[in-house]
Amino acid sequence: MKVHRLTDAGQKKYRDWLEQRTLGELPPEELLSEPSNAEMAFDVEIDESKIFKNRFEFGKYIHDVLKEKFDAKILLGQKNDGVWEWLTIAYFSQFGKKVSKYWHYCIERKGHSGSLAYRHLARTSFEMYSRHGAEALVMLSAGMPTWGELSEQLTSRQDVVYHRAYIQTANAMYMKDGHPLTGAAGHVKSPKRRRRGDKSGKGGAARLALAVRRLSRTYDTHILQPSQLMELLPREFSNFIAKASTKQ
Amino acid sequence: MPRLSALSNPTGLVDIEKNRITIVLDESGGRQAFSLARLDLSGLEIHPAVSVVVIVKRGNSEERVCLGEVSNWNKGFVVLNEIAEDGTWLFRVLLAQSEGMLLVGAAENIRPDGQGDSTSFIALEPAELGQRPWEIQIIENDGRAILRFNKEIFHSSGEAEADKFFTVLVLPEVVRQLAEWVAKEPARLSEPTWEAFKAWLLLHGITDEPSEDSEEEQADWCKRVTAAFCDRFKFATQLSEARKKEVTSESS
Numbered sequence: 265m266k267v268h269r270l271t272d273a274g275q276k277k278y279r280d281w282l283e284q285r286t287l288g289e290l291p292p293e294e295l296l297s298e299p300s301n302a303e304m305a306f307d308v309e310i311d312e313s314k315i316f317k318n319r320f321e322f323g324k325y326i327h328d329v330l331k332e333k334f335d336a337k338i339l340l341g342q343k344n345d346g347v348w349e350w351l352t353i354a355y356f357s358q359f360g361k362k363v364s365k366y367w368h369y370c371i372e373r374k375g376h377s378g379s380l381a382y383r384h385l386a387r388t389s390f391e392m393y394s395r396h397g398a399e400a401l402v403m404l405s406a407g408m409p410t411w412g413e414l415s416e417q418l419t420s421r422q423d424v425v426y427h428r429a430y431i432q433t434a435n436a437m438y439m440k441d442g443h444p445l446t447g448a449a450g451h452v453k454s455p456k457r458r459r460r461g462d463k464s465g466k467g468g469a470a471r472l473a474l475a476v477r478r479l480s481r482t483y484d485t486h487i488l489q490p491s492q493l494m495e496l497l498p499r500e501f502s503n504f505i506a507k508a509s510t511k512q
Numbered sequence: 513m514p515r516l517s518a519l520s521n522p523t524g525l526v527d528i529e530k531n532r533i534t535i536v537l538d539e540s541g542g543r544q545a546f547s548l549a550r551l552d553l554s555g556l557e558i559h560p561a562v563s564v565v566v567i568v569k570r571g572n573s574e575e576r577v578c579l580g581e582v583s584n585w586n587k588g589f590v591v592l593n594e595i596a597e598d599g600t601w602l603f604r605v606l607l608a609q610s611e612g613m614l615l616v617g618a619a620e621n622i623r624p625d626g627q628g629d630s631t632s633f634i635a636l637e638p639a640e641l642g643q644r645p646w647e648i649q650i651i652e653n654d655g656r657a658i659l660r661f662n663k664e665i666f667h668s669s670g671e672a673e674a675d676k677f678f679t680v681l682v683l684p685e686v687v688r689q690l691a692e693w694v695a696k697e698p699a700r701l702s703e704p705t706w707e708a709f710k711a712w713l714l715l716h717g718i719t720d721e722p723s724e725d726s727e728e729e730q731a732d733w734c735k736r737v738t739a740a741f742c743d744r745f746k747f748a749t750q751l752s753e754a755r756k757k758e759v760t761s762e763s764s
Contacts, residue, residue: 337593337594337595337596337597338597340596340597341596341597341598342598379571379572382572395594422571422572423569423572423574425572426572426573426574426575426594427574481525481615481618482523482525482614482615483613483614483615484565484606484608484613484614484615485613486567486576487576487613488613492613
């Protein structure tokens with residue numbers, strides 16, 4: 265089937281359906297091709313029956329299908345929000361295996377603290393693969409229906425998510441054999457809840473974003489190789505750095 | 513490299529004030545480009561061999577551009593390929609050692625000054641002009657010119673700007689007349705009020721000032737200014753396409 269874009273009416277119908285959907289239910293078939301709901305966006309065929317192991321595979325597939333003919337920047341623009349929602353519907357049997365928050369299935373550009381478009385399962389898979397290539401695995405290793413804590417921690421930092429060295433380093437430090445290491449997505453507890461000596465969450469992806477932001481004030485971090493960036497990181501990252509060194 | 517973990521300043525990083533920097537955007541013709549038109553480092557004792565690096569941010573996208581050594585950085589427009597099409601523009605201007613990636617100086621959260629067009633020094637205004645379609649009025653003290661168009665033809669400046677035939681045919685002549693006026697007395701360019709026009713010239717690759725003595729050289733300078741303006745916006749192509757469109761709609 266050719267890649268379509270949801271029309272305004274199609275987007276409304278899709279959102280209404282999402283609000284009342286139940287687990288296992290698929291979107292109405294007419295959302296995919298009924299002219300009032302969807303119009304052809306690109307003269308490019310996609311294989312709707314394709315099964316993806318994770319969102320990395322999905323992002324790569326859509327990138328390979330579209331990138332040759334279209335600029336990623338244009339595809340990610342607001343005008344093409346309907347394309348990503350249509351693609352979510354086309355692969356809903358995989359994306360919709362859970363009932364998650366609506367912003368994972370439709371693009372929400374107005375959240376209480378900024379745009380939530382980064383949480384869209386399909387769009388972000390494409391965006392991150394387009395930007396980081398194979399290194400995007402650290403953000404997209406979760407299964408198709410799962411957003412995942414590691415994705416949230418790495419992609420929600422809008423000021424570093426396009427930073428190549430940051431993502432390359434995260435990929436080197438937190439992934440092993442295609443899977444995230446334990447503790448990579450850990451949270452540091454607030455000082456009130458943290459007991460003395462509790463190091464949980466230290467050295468995790470959320471802390472890496474903070475560390476890179478700090479280092480960017482002193483170094484031209486964008487062109488650093490992961491090994492150079494690891495050298496500069498504070499001691500709390502030493503466990504993950506040691507594991508990264510043994511992988512090499 | 514030494515290990516750093518806090519927001520201290522052990523490396524003696526120089527904080528460059530925002531008013532030392534001018535960044536101009538160009539979003540014409542579907543492209544996104546910027547120019548670091550001015551970087552005033554006077555009194556900061558920065559080594560001339562450090563590199564100028566600009567981190568461009570828009571929305572959640574980001575692009576790093578190296579503009580060369582601070583003694584002779586690239587002042588032309590740099591096309592951005594990875595930056596998003598929507599969101600607020602923000603720039604970081606960094607001075608980095610060529611080896612070691614250590615920053616020597618930085619300016620944070622810089623916003624662009626303008627869109628790289630002529631609107632900062634050429635304003636459009638409707639006027640009663642009888643049978644004259646337009647005229648130019650140069651306001652020396654403000655460092656700008658006003659293109660006064662006949663209000664019987666267009667009711668508003670927006671309407672005039674939207675007419676391709678008007679803008680493409682008239683604007684190059686306005687720029688030529690303005691250049692001619694400046695060329696007659698080149699000292700005007702060193703006055704602060706004409707800073708916007710000077711920056712605009714720089715962005716169009718006109719780095720020299722008109723000759724003070726030779727009328728021939730002054731005429732040549734005006735011709736180069738007009739040609740650079742027309743080249744940048746591809747006025748002949750624009751006009752030819754508009755003409756073709758009009759012919760097609762007339763015949764159908």
